[in-house]
Amino acid sequence: MRTFIYFSIGILFGVVLFKSEVASWFRIYEMFQFDSFHMYGVIGSAVFCGALSLFLLKKFQVKSILDGEEIRIAPKQNVWKRYLFGGVLFGLGWALAGACPGPMFTLLGAGFWPVLLILFSALLGTYCYGFFRDKLPH
Amino acid sequence: MLNYFSQPWPWYIGGPLIALVLFLLVWTGKSFGMSSNLRTLCSAMGAGGKVPFFRFEWKRQSWNLAVAAGTIVGGFIASQFLSSTTAVALSTDTIEKLYVFGFTDAGQSFMPEYLFGADMLSQPKSWLLLGMGGFLVGFGARYAGGCTSGHAISGLSNFQWPSLIAVIGFFIGGLFMNHFILPFLF
Numbered sequence: 001m002r003t004f005i006y007f008s009i010g011i012l013f014g015v016v017l018f019k020s021e022v023a024s025w026f027r028i029y030e031m032f033q034f035d036s037f038h039m040y041g042v043i044g045s046a047v048f049c050g051a052l053s054l055f056l057l058k059k060f061q062v063k064s065i066l067d068g069e070e071i072r073i074a075p076k077q078n079v080w081k082r083y084l085f086g087g088v089l090f091g092l093g094w095a096l097a098g099a100c101p102g103p104m105f106t107l108l109g110a111g112f113w114p115v116l117l118i119l120f121s122a123l124l125g126t127y128c129y130g131f132f133r134d135k136l137p138h
Numbered sequence: 139m140l141n142y143f144s145q146p147w148p149w150y151i152g153g154p155l156i157a158l159v160l161f162l163l164v165w166t167g168k169s170f171g172m173s174s175n176l177r178t179l180c181s182a183m184g185a186g187g188k189v190p191f192f193r194f195e196w197k198r199q200s201w202n203l204a205v206a207a208g209t210i211v212g213g214f215i216a217s218q219f220l221s222s223t224t225a226v227a228l229s230t231d232t233i234e235k236l237y238v239f240g241f242t243d244a245g246q247s248f249m250p251e252y253l254f255g256a257d258m259l260s261q262p263k264s265w266l267l268l269g270m271g272g273f274l275v276g277f278g279a280r281y282a283g284g285c286t287s288g289h290a291i292s293g294l295s296n297f298q299w300p301s302l303i304a305v306i307g308f309f310i311g312g313l314f315m316n317h318f319i320l321p322f323l324f
Contacts, residue, residue, distance in 0.1 A: 003204045005166065010205035013159045014212015015220065020152025023213070024226045025249050029236065032309075032316035035229040038149050043290055045153025046160070050295030053161040064167030071164060076283065076293065076300035083300045086282025087289075087307015089274050094308060095315035097271025098253075100286040101172040101279060104272075105206050109213030112254045117265060118272035125276025126176040130191030136281065 002066065010105075017106040025098030032095050082138040093125075144222040160292055168201060171288035173279035175199075175206045217248075224248040239324035252324075267323060282307065 017023045020042055031039035056062075057071055064071055076083075094100050097118050099107060104122065107115040129136075147155075160170045177192065178199040185192035217224060228236075228245045236244035243251050251257070258264040279285040282304045284293065290308065293301020 002201065006168075006201045006204035007208040007211075009159060009162050009166075010208020010210075011212040011215065012155070012162075012208075013205065014209035014214075015216040016147075016152055016155040016159070016212075017209070018213050018216035019147040019220060020149065020155070021146055021226050021248075022152065022156075023248075025253065026226045026228055026232070026236070026244055028312075029316065029320075030228055030232040032312050033232055033235065035232040035235075041149025042153040042156065043286075045150055046156040046291050047294045049154045049157030050160045050291055051297070053157060054164065054295050057161075057164060062165070064165065066166045069167055071167065073164065073292075073296055074169065076298045078300075080300070080303050083282050083289075083303040084307045086278050086280070087304040088278070088311035088314075090278025090282055090285060090304075091308040091311020091313075092315045092319075093271045093274025093276075093278055093311075094286075095312040095320070097268055097275060098249075099271075100275060101176060102209060102285070102287055105172070105209035106213035106216075107249070107254075109210035109215075110217035110248070111214070112249055114254045114258050114264070114268055117268045118275070121269045121272030122176055122276030122279075123180060125273040125278070126173075126280045127180050127185055127189070127192075127276075128273075129277045129280040130177070130180065130185065130189040133189075133191050 005066075013102065014106045014109060017103050018110055023099065023103035023106045023110070028095065028098040077138075079138060082136075085137065141222070144220055146221075146223070146227065156291060157295070160287075160295065163205070169288075170292040171202070171284055172206065172209075173276075173285035173288065175202050176276055177280060178203060239320075241324070278311070 021027045022042055027039055030036045062071060099118055104115055104119050163170045178196045181192040181194060181196035225246050226248060233245040241250045241252060253264050253268060289301040289304040
């Protein structure tokens, strides 16, 4: 049952990423060229509505609908190096491959098979991070 | 209505629906983060044997793998049944710039044929570019502790300043690639 709920949320996510064209390589290129408001509108309105809904969840101390436990959002670490350096590397890849992790899955379902190459490389990249983790500034 | 539905969705529909996904995941006691699945998959494939970073109870993350599986199916449904056209209505400026790169399908398709078409298999350069891009996305997302969903959407919505640093990083890297490296690659 729970698996089905999360699977369904994923379907919604996949449909939205495709229909709002966030998964399109072209849209990512256009965003970094500042040629269209589209991507900024998507991300901006998502953050605006997201902030509003998280605020309301916290204000009314809403409990988790599945198990009644308190909703806790994990804090991020109080450092900056990993966020900046990791962020820059991610951005380089995002602008090149034109796909971040969510859209990778969407594009796979949409039948763009070369995305498998991106996905496997991303897994390799994740593995390499884990391998070199102790040697990197965080 | 159905006709409108099958057109590409404008930003003011897409953005709030992404927020709905964030809301549903938080409301069910989870969090919104797609790149964590890459770590989970590494772990599930046995990466924990050599690297401690992948030694964790990955099965507890199976709910997120279900989200990822749903995202794949969502992409299939949207492309097969909910789209009368998959052409992306890009700005004319972008179409002209991409034309110079040789991307003659800009504005007419969902993805560039050069990188994602059937012929790319015979183009070693396309392999290299997608492989490099994917590697950087995977490495960078884990180094930064999140990707667009975890930092740009979830983190900024929660006013977490580390996420703001990460998003600034995304744009430093993205703008540099887009303006200073891509022109030399195509």
